[in-house]
Amino acid sequence: MGIHQDSTISEGPRGPLPTPVTPAGRDGLAALLARPRGALIGLDFDGTLAPIVPDPEQARAHPDAVAALAALAPKVAAVAVVTGRPAGVAVRHGGFAGVPGLEHLSVLGHYGAERWDAATGEVTAPEPHPGVAAVRAELPGFLDRIGAWRGTWIEEKGRAVAVHTRRAEDPQAVFEALRGPLGELAGRHGLIVEPGRMVLELRPPGMDKGVAFLEHVRETGAQAVLYAGDDLGDLPAFGAVEKLRSDGVPGLLVCSGSAEVAELADRADLVVDGPEGVVRLLASLAAHME
Numbered sequence: 001m002g003i004h005q006d007s008t009i010s011e012g013p014r015g016p017l018p019t020p021v022t023p024a025g026r027d028g029l030a031a032l033l034a035r036p037r038g039a040l041i042g043l044d045f046d047g048t049l050a051p052i053v054p055d056p057e058q059a060r061a062h063p064d065a066v067a068a069l070a071a072l073a074p075k076v077a078a079v080a081v082v083t084g085r086p087a088g089v090a091v092r093h094g095g096f097a098g099v100p101g102l103e104h105l106s107v108l109g110h111y112g113a114e115r116w117d118a119a120t121g122e123v124t125a126p127e128p129h130p131g132v133a134a135v136r137a138e139l140p141g142f143l144d145r146i147g148a149w150r151g152t153w154i155e156e157k158g159r160a161v162a163v164h165t166r167r168a169e170d171p172q173a174v175f176e177a178l179r180g181p182l183g184e185l186a187g188r189h190g191l192i193v194e195p196g197r198m199v200l201e202l203r204p205p206g207m208d209k210g211v212a213f214l215e216h217v218r219e220t221g222a223q224a225v226l227y228a229g230d231d232l233g234d235l236p237a238f239g240a241v242e243k244l245r246s247d248g249v250p251g252l253l254v255c256s257g258s259a260e261v262a263e264l265a266d267r268a269d270l271v272v273d274g275p276e277g278v279v280r281l282l283a284s285l286a287a288h289m290e
């Protein structure tokens, strides 16, 4: 359904702005531009603001991301980074703290279970789920027993643990082979498996990016929204925007395109070329907002 950002129709002194392929997306973009002060901008981190790299510890926001966000944020009601990362990790890897223009940025981490606000510099979070400690203890032996340790890597996330397969010889095959067994392990401890780009995360249930985004819309009183994501964990946020649109709140769905995930492109109003395309879009939006 989406198109590549390069299919621009308007190019002028303020830079190119692409045209969404859907009527709902065109309405969403028009509303964002007409009333920026009522707009909420929601952005995923890895794969959307930060290019995908083999080692999650090395992931950083695109070099132009912070400047684009700092140009956009003062013109809109709110900007929120909605991520599967712990909030503090996304703040650090994004370079979001102490940036002029980003004084009101929020980072909703762990799929919305955690929250960091630039205004306070503090992270709020719920009590840890006891199942995470149990899974943490069991996971290395579990992977060893099922013979899946080669090339897999466990990311310690505090309130969750993630098994990465990107560095395996056949990342997709190992991902598929692990999905069932890890689902069974997670279920035994009251957790769920969150699948992502060559990663299976074992995390507490009860929160997702859709719930988090809708809560933020309510809190900010936003009257138009944009959400940009790249991965399966962003689908609930896409669902939230679709729900808002059916309730009369205009919205624009942006897919940060990749060869790894097709599902978001199919539901997006606009497909851009990964984090580079997202950052260009944000800068261009800021330039077009009076």
Ligand SMILES: O=P(O)(O)OC[C@H]1O[C@H](O[C@H]2O[C@H](CO)[C@@H](O)[C@H](O)[C@H]2O)[C@H](O)[C@@H](O)[C@@H]1O
Binding pocket: 044, 045, 046, 047, 051, 052, 053, 054, 055, 056, 057, 059, 082, 083, 084, 085, 155, 157, 162, 164, 166, 196, 197, 198, 199, 201, 231, 233
């Ligand atoms: O919600 P997000 O901000 O997209 O976070 C989702 C997961 O992102 C990270 O993993 C992904 O990025 C890594 C670094 O580029 C990459 O190596 C990995 O293959 C991707 O799945 C992060 O490590 C996870 O904890 C996040 O849940």
